[in-house]
Amino acid sequence: MAMALRTAVAAAAAPRGFRRLFSTTVTPPFNPPSASVAAQQREKAEPSTNLFVSGLSKRTTTEKLHEAFSQFGEVVHAKVVTDRVSGYSKGFGFVRYATLEDAAKGIEGMDGKFLDGWVIFAEYARPRQPPTPPENNMYPPYGHQ
């Protein structure tokens, strides 16, 4: 009985080692851009009229942001993100141009430039979160089925 058991254990362990040998010969599948949403969030967003501006001075206001980016196109909306309770700037903001061409010129003209003594970064903003959460909160979370 003891020998049969040891044989069974050895037979079960062997195939795992072979699988590793064969797995190295498998060609890795191509990874489309839509493979991982989380990884895509770390990459630069595709061209948009909306711009994400970071590296701002804490003293830079929405008006200053609007007027600085207006030199390179028609700004339809600009906003410095501030803390709701303290009211202080978080050091970044958003600028929306009227057209994609203006947005491109805005990046070319403002990215890496100085604003209020700080080097700012202008890039295309990522699409925002779903603005309309579905009505699926009527029932308590983690509740039983």
Add this chain to the structure above:
DNA sequence: AGTGAGCGT
């Protein structure tokens, strides 16, 4: 906070 990478009350 005097904060210093980030994606919005």
